[in-house]
Amino acid sequence: MRETLKMNRAEMLNRVLDRREPWDMIIIGGGATGVGVAVDAASRGYEVLLLEQNDFGKGTSSRSTKLVHGGVRYLEQGNISLVIEALKERGLLRQNAPHLVHDLGFVVPNYEWWEAPFYGLGLKVYNLLSGKYGFGPSQLLSRSETLERLPTLKTDGLRGGVIYYDGQFDDARLLINLVATAAEQGATLVNYVQVTGFSRDSDGFLDGVVAIDVETQQEFHALAKVVINATGAFSDLVRRMADPQVPSLIAPSQGIHLVFDRSFLPGDDAIMVPHTSDRRVLFAIPWHGHTLVGTTDTPISVPSLDPLPTEQEVQFILHTAAQYLDKVPTKSDVLSVFVGIRPLVGTGDRMNTATLSRDHTIHIDQNGLLTIAGGKWTTYRNMAEDCVNQASVLARLPERLCITTTLNIHGFHRYAVKFGSLAVYGADAPEIQDLMRTDPTLATLLHPALPYCGAEVVWATRREMARTVEDILARRTRALLLNARAAIAMAPRVAELMAEELGKEETWQTAQVTAFQEIAKGYVIA
Numbered sequence: 076m077r078e079t080l081k082m083n084r085a086e087m088l089n090r091v092l093d094r095r096e097p098w099d100m101i102i103i104g105g106g107a108t109g110v111g112v113a114v115d116a117a118s119r120g121y122e123v124l125l126l127e128q129n130d131f132g133k134g135t136s137s138r139s140t141k142l143v144h145g146g147v148r149y150l151e152q153g154n155i156s157l158v159i160e161a162l163k164e165r166g167l168l169r170q171n172a173p174h175l176v177h178d179l180g181f182v183v184p185n186y187e188w189w190e191a192p193f194y195g196l197g198l199k200v201y202n203l204l205s206g207k208y209g210f211g212p213s214q215l216l217s218r219s220e221t222l223e224r225l226p227t228l229k230t231d232g233l234r235g236g237v238i239y240y241d242g243q244f245d246d247a248r249l250l251i252n253l254v255a256t257a258a259e260q261g262a263t264l265v266n267y268v269q270v271t272g273f274s275r276d277s278d279g280f281l282d283g284v285v286a287i288d289v290e291t292q293q294e295f296h297a298l299a300k301v302v303i304n305a306t307g308a309f310s311d312l313v314r315r316m317a318d319p320q321v322p323s324l325i326a327p328s329q330g331i332h333l334v335f336d337r338s339f340l341p342g343d344d345a346i347m348v349p350h351t352s353d354r355r356v357l358f359a360i361p362w363h364g365h366t367l368v369g370t371t372d373t374p375i376s377v378p379s380l381d382p383l384p385t386e387q388e389v390q391f392i393l394h395t396a397a398q399y400l401d402k403v404p405t406k407s408d409v410l411s412v413f414v415g416i417r418p419l420v421g422t423g424d425r426m427n428t429a430t431l432s433r434d435h436t437i438h439i440d441q442n443g444l445l446t447i448a449g450g451k452w453t454t455y456r457n458m459a460e461d462c463v464n465q466a467s468v469l470a471r472l473p474e475r476l477c478i479t480t481t482l483n484i485h486g487f488h489r490y491a492v493k494f495g496s497l498a499v500y501g502a503d504a505p506e507i508q509d510l511m512r513t514d515p516t517l518a519t520l521l522h523p524a525l526p527y528c529g530a531e532v533v534w535a536t537r538r539e540m541a542r543t544v545e546d547i548l549a550r551r552t553r554a555l556l557l558n559a560r561a562a563i564a565m566a567p568r569v570a571e572l573m574a575e576e577l578g579k580e581e582t583w584q585t586a587q588v589t590a591f592q593e594i595a596k597g598y599v600i601a
C-alpha cells in the first residue's frame with residue numbers, strides 16, 4: 076500500500092528530494108486544473124508529483140465568480156454539449172463536496188415585454204438539460220415577487236423576472252480541500268516550487284523537470300514518465316521553456332470583480348444580467364455576507380500572478396450595476412477588487428474573447444509535453460479525467476479506470492451549516508473548534524468586520540501548508556477579497572500567529588506584513 080502524507084510541506088519536499096526513480100506523472104501548476112489532475116491520477120494509483128510556483132490557487136482558481144454552473148450564456152451561443160457536460164459536473168460537485176457547494180437562486184430582471192417569454196423558455200431548456208442533476212425548476216416571477224427577492228432592484232420600468240438555480244462555492248477553499256484529497260490518495264504536492272526547465276531523453280522527449288524551491292533557492296531535478304503542463308494563463312510560457320518556437324495556444328483575458336457590503340444585495344438571491352453592452356453576462360451575487368459584482372473580459376498580452384484592474388473595467392462594472400440597483404454603488408463603496416485571468420484557448424477572433432471557446436483542450440507538443448488548458452472550474456473533474464486518460468497512454472502506464480465521479484472531497488459533510496462561520500471547513504471544523512477550546516484567545520476575531528479568528532490561522536499553517544500572510548488572508552480565509560482594508564489591519568496578528576507555528580523571527584513577521592501590504596494595495600480602490 077502507498078504511503079499517504081498529511082499536508083505538510085517539509086515532508087512533501089523530502090519525499091521529492093529523496094526520490095531517484097521517475098514519477099508516473101509530474102504536474103506543473105497548482106490551480107483547479109493541475110490539482111484536479113493530481114486527484115484523478117493518484118486515485119487511479121499512479122505516482123504523482125505536483126509543483127506549484129507560488130501558493131496553491133494563487134492564479135485564477137481563487138479569483139473566479141465562484142459559480143458552479145452550466146453557463147446560461149453558452150446555451151445562447153448554441154454550445155449545448157458544453158452546457159450538458161457542465162450541468163452534470165455541477166451535480167457531481169454538489170454530491171462530492173456538499174460542505175462547499177450550495178444552490179443559489181438567480182433572478183433575471185425583466186424590463187422589456189419580450190424578456191419574460193424569451194428568458195423563461197431559455198431557462199426551462201437549461202433546467203431540462205441538467206436531467207437528474209437538476210438544481211430546481213426555473214419560474215416566472217411577478218413584479219412584486221421579483222422585488223421581494225431583490226429588494227434593492229431598480230423599480231423604474233420593472234415588469235417581473237425569471238428565477239433559475241445554479242451552484243455557488245468557495246473556490247480557494249475547494250482547491251485546498253482538493254490538495255488534501257490528492258495527498259490522501261498518495262500524491263505529493265508542493266507549493267513554492269517553480270519549474271524552471273526540462274530534461275530530455277536520448278530521443279529528445281521530455282523525461283523530467285528542473286525546479287527551484289523558492290523558499291531556499293535550492294535547485295533540483297525530478298524524473299517523470301510524462302510531464303503535464305497545467306499552468307493556465309502561463310501555459311505558453313512553460314511550453315516555450317521546452318521549445319521557444321511553439322505557436323501560442325492561449326489567448327489570456329482578464330476579468331475583475333468588485334466587492335461591496337451586503338446592503339447592496341440584502342436577500343439570498345443573485346441578479347443575472349444576461350446582456351451587458353460588451354455582450355457578456357454580469358452577476359451580482361451574495362457571497363460570505365458581502366455582494367460580489369462581476370465580471371469583465373479584457374484581452375491581455377502578458378499574464379501576471381498579481382493582475383491589476385483597469386480604470387475602464389472598474390467604471391464598466393459600476394456603470395452596469397447602477398443600471399440595475401436602486402442603491403447606486405460608487406468607488407468609495409468598493410471594499411475590494413480582485414482580478415483573474417482566463418486561460419482561453421486562442422482560436423478565432425482574439426479581440427473578442429467573449430466569443431472564444433470555454434471548452435478545454437489537451438495539446439501534446441512534439442517533445443511530449445502535455446498541456447491541458449481552458450475549460451472552467453465547474454468542469455475541472457471532467458478535464459482531469461480526460462487528461463489522465465491521455466497522459467497514461469503517452470507514458471505507457473497500465474490502464475486504470477477513473478473513480479472521481481464518486482470520490483468524496485476532503486471535508487465532505489452533509490450538514491456543515493451547523494458549524495456556522497466554520498461551515499466551509501466541513502468535517503475539519505470540529506478540529507478548529509478544539510483549537511479554540513484549548514486556547515480561548517484563538518477564538519477572538521481578527522477584525523470586527525470579518526468572521527475570521529486566530530484558530531483558523533493556526534489550523535491553516537499547521538495543516539494546510541500556508542506559508543505566507545497572503546496565503547492566509549487571500550486563500551485559506553477570503554479576507555483580502557472581501558475587505559482589503561480589514562485584511563491589511565489583520566496582517567500583523569496573522570504574522571505573529573504564523574511565526575509561532577513556523578518558528579520564525581520578528582524580522583520574518585515584519586517582512587511578511589510589508590509584502591502583504593504591497594500586494595493588498597492592488598485590491599484597494601483609492
Ligand SMILES: Cc1cc2nc3c(=O)[nH]c(=O)nc-3n(C[C@H](O)[C@H](O)[C@H](O)COP(=O)(O)OP(=O)(O)OC[C@H]3O[C@@H](n4cnc5c(N)ncnc54)[C@H](O)[C@@H]3O)c2cc1C
Pocket residue numbers: 103104105106107108109126127128129130131132133134135136137138139140141142143144268269270271305306307308309313328329330331370380414415416417418448449450451452453454
Ligand atoms: C474572472 C473569472 C471568473 C471566472 N468564474 C468562473 C466561475 O464562476 N465558474 C467556473 O466554473 N469557472 C470560472 N472561471 C474559470 C476558472 O476560474 C478557470 O478556468 C480555472 O480557475 C483555471 O484553473 P487553472 O488551474 O487552469 O489555472 P490557474 O488557477 O491560473 O493555475 C495555474 C497555476 O500554474 C502555476 N504556474 C505557472 N507557471 C508555473 C511554473 N513554471 N512552475 C510551477 N507552477 C507554475 C501558477 O502559479 C498558477 O497557480 C472564471 C475565470 C475568470 C478569469
